[in-house]
Amino acid sequence: MSSAAKVAIIGGGPTGLAIGRELNAAGIDFVLYEAEADFGGVWNSEGDSGRTYPSLHLISPKSNTQFPDFPMPAEYPDYPNHRLMLAYLRSYAARFGLYERAQFGTRVERLEPHAQGWQVHVAQGGREFHELVVICNGLQRTAYFPSIPCTGFAGEILHAADYKSPDQLRGKRVLVIGGGNSGCDIATDAVHHAERVYHSTRRGYYYQPKFIHGMPTALWMREIAERFSSKEGFWQHVLETFKVASFDGADYGLPKPDYPISAAHPIMNSHVLFHIGHGDIVPKGDVVALVEGHAQFADRSREQVDMVIYATGYSRNLSFIDPQLLQWRDGIPDLFLHCAPRNHDNLLCMGFVNAAGGLGDAAKIQGNFVLNYARAFLAKTRGLEEFNEAKCSQQVDLGQEHFIKSRRHLWEADLWKYLAQIRTYSNMLKNV
Known part of the structure; x- marks a missing residue:
C-alpha cells in the first residue's frame, strides 16, 4: 500500500470504517490515518478517543446499529455493551480488508492546501499528498x-x-x-x-x-407507525404509552x-x-x-x-485546518448536507451529523455517497460539476428548523430527510 494514495480518510471509527469498506470494494486507492493503536473511535476504551465506562451500552438496538451488509452476531443482546460493539467494529474492519489500509498511531496535525489537493502532516513528522481528504474524526472529539x-x-x-x-x-x-x-x-x-x-x-x-411491550423502543415505534395517518397522531400515542409506563x-x-x-x-x-x-x-x-x-x-x-x-457535550475538532480555509455559519463550518464544504471540492467531513435512529443504514449510505463522490472527483465528471453548483446555490431541508434551538442540535437532522437527500445527491454524482 502506498501512503501517497489518492484519497485519505482521517479517523478509524464507525464512519471511517464504513467509508473505507466502500472504497476498498471499489478498488479506489486510499489510506486510513488512525491516531490510536487500533480501530474503534469512541468505542476504543484503550485510546484517548475512547468515551466508554463499564456500564455503557448502545442506546439504539443492534438491528438499527449494525451495518446492513454485516449483521451483528445472533447471540448479541438487543443493546450490546461497549466491549461487544468494539469487537464488532474490529471484526468488520478485518472482514473488509481495512487493517491493510490503515496507518495506526498516526495523528494528523495539519492539512495544507497543495497542488489541487492536500498535504497531510502527521505528528511523527511525515507528510503525504492526497487529492481528496475525507475527515471522519467523530462527533465527540473536544470536551465542551x-x-x-x-x-x-x-x-x-x-x-x-x-x-x-x-x-x-x-x-x-x-x-x-x-x-x-x-x-x-x-x-x-x-x-x-x-x-x-x-x-x-x-x-x-x-x-x-429502552423497551416497550417487550421489544426495543425504536422497533416498537417502527411497528406501530403504519397505524397512524399523521405524525401528530403517532407521537401522541407514543407519549400516552410512555406516560402509562411511568x-x-x-x-x-x-x-x-x-x-x-x-x-x-x-x-x-x-x-x-x-x-x-x-x-x-x-x-x-x-x-x-x-x-x-x-x-x-x-x-x-x-x-x-x-x-x-x-456531561455537556463536545465540539467537532477541525483544529488541524486553518479556520480561514473554511466558511462558517452559526459558529460551525458551513457544510452542505453537513458534510461538504462549499468552497472546497477536495474535502469532505463525514459522520458529523446527529440523527436519531442508529448507525447502520446512515453509515452505509454515507459510505456509498463518498464512493460516488470519489469516483466523480477523480474523473472530474459532469456529476461533480452539478454537485458543486448545487452545494453553492442550494439550502436543502434536513429538518433543522424543527429542532429546538440549542448548541446540541446545531448538527441535528431528521434521519429520513437526511438519508433521502444523501441518496439524491449521491445519484447526481453518478452522472457522467
Whole structure:
C-alpha cells in the first residue's frame, strides 16, 4: 500500500470504517490515518478517543446499529455493551480488508492546501499528498464546558470524557451537569457508588424507556407507525404509552418540555426516573456558580458537592485546518448536507451529523455517497460539476428548523430527510 494514495480518510471509527469498506470494494486507492493503536473511535476504551465506562451500552438496538451488509452476531443482546460493539467494529474492519489500509498511531496535525489537493502532516513528522481528504474524526472529539463561574471551588471537576469508572465517584457528593444520554447514564451509575447525587438539567426533557411491550423502543415505534395517518397522531400515542409506563418526567416533578418530543435528540434511559422517584438522584436546575464547596443554582438553592461532572457535550475538532480555509455559519463550518464544504471540492467531513435512529443504514449510505463522490472527483465528471453548483446555490431541508434551538442540535437532522437527500445527491454524482 502506498501512503501517497489518492484519497485519505482521517479517523478509524464507525464512519471511517464504513467509508473505507466502500472504497476498498471499489478498488479506489486510499489510506486510513488512525491516531490510536487500533480501530474503534469512541468505542476504543484503550485510546484517548475512547468515551466508554463499564456500564455503557448502545442506546439504539443492534438491528438499527449494525451495518446492513454485516449483521451483528445472533447471540448479541438487543443493546450490546461497549466491549461487544468494539469487537464488532474490529471484526468488520478485518472482514473488509481495512487493517491493510490503515496507518495506526498516526495523528494528523495539519492539512495544507497543495497542488489541487492536500498535504497531510502527521505528528511523527511525515507528510503525504492526497487529492481528496475525507475527515471522519467523530462527533465527540473536544470536551465542551459551558461558562459557569467558579470561585474557590476545591472539588474535582471532570468532563464526561474523563469518566472511566464508577470508582471515581465512590463516597463523593457528585453533581452531574447535563441532561443528555451521557449525563443520565453517569447519574444513574453514581447512585450505586456516590454518597449523594445531584443532576442539573436546564430544561424539560422527554425520557424514553429502552423497551416497550417487550421489544426495543425504536422497533416498537417502527411497528406501530403504519397505524397512524399523521405524525401528530403517532407521537401522541407514543407519549400516552410512555406516560402509562411511568416515563413522563413531569410526574416526578421535573419541568414539562415546551417543545415536541420529535424536536430533540432522544434520551434513552430506563433508570434515571426510577432513581429520581426513589430519591437516589436529586434533580436540580441550572448551575449558576461553583463557590468553595458548593454549587449554586438558578432557583437560589445551593448544595454541597465535592465532584462536578460536565456531561455537556463536545465540539467537532477541525483544529488541524486553518479556520480561514473554511466558511462558517452559526459558529460551525458551513457544510452542505453537513458534510461538504462549499468552497472546497477536495474535502469532505463525514459522520458529523446527529440523527436519531442508529448507525447502520446512515453509515452505509454515507459510505456509498463518498464512493460516488470519489469516483466523480477523480474523473472530474459532469456529476461533480452539478454537485458543486448545487452545494453553492442550494439550502436543502434536513429538518433543522424543527429542532429546538440549542448548541446540541446545531448538527441535528431528521434521519429520513437526511438519508433521502444523501441518496439524491449521491445519484447526481453518478452522472457522467
